[in-house]
Amino acid sequence: xRRIFDTRLAxxxxxEKPRDxxxxxxxxxxxxxxxxxxxxxxxxxxxxxxxxxxxALALGEAAAIELAAIPDGADLRRKDxxxxxxxxxxxxxxxAARINGMxxxxxxxxxxxxxxxxxxxxxxxxxxxxxxxxxxxxxxG
Numbered sequence: 001x002r003r004i005f006d007t008r009l010a011x012x013x014x015x016e017k018p019r020d021x022x023x024x025x026x027x028x029x030x031x032x033x034x035x036x037x038x039x040x041x042x043x044x045x046x047x048x049x050x051x052x053x054x055x056a057l058a059l060g061e062a063a064a065i066e067l068a069a070i071p072d073g074a075d076l077r078r079k080d081x082x083x084x085x086x087x088x089x090x091x092x093x094x095x096a097a098r099i100n101g102m103x104x105x106x107x108x109x110x111x112x113x114x115x116x117x118x119x120x121x122x123x124x125x126x127x128x129x130x131x132x133x134x135x136x137x138x139x140x141g
Contacts (some may be wrong), residue, residue: 021087024080031077033063036123043126050114056122103128124127 037060043051070076102124106112112125 024083025087027076027080028084029074030063030067030070030116031072032058033119036065036119037064039126040118040119040122044122050112050117052112052114052117053122055133056119059119098125099124 010138039055040056040060097128099120106125106128112121117125
């Protein structure tokens with residue numbers, strides 16, 4: 001009986017401990033926010049298109065500042081991606097489906113609410129095609 005107990009105890013000790021993915025998730029969120037802001041800047045072209053865009057830009061700027069303080073190299077990104085791939089399988093597909101649904105809605109005529117749109121809604125509108133906000137004139141400057 002003692003031998004069975006020792007064998008089980010040895011298995012428990014050798015078993016891989018669950019890894020804390022909190023920091024990897026945080027870095028992934030920061031990278032995503034910074035990437036979304038880069039796309040939104042290209043799409044909308046000016047920072048005062050509305051309260052929603054201003055809020056998204058502020059969120060992205062804060063993420064970029066926090067990322068700059070981290071030695072966020074390619075090795076760390078690969079390590080995070082490998083760990084997160086096992087963390088929540090299917091999340092990427094769910095996000096892509098949601099954004100694709102928004103893109104289709106904007107292509108079908110839905111308009112962006114410049115005061116209340118979420119960063120995801122702004123991204124969907126941006127990916128749908130022409131910028132949903134009219135271009136600013138130079139004299140409005």
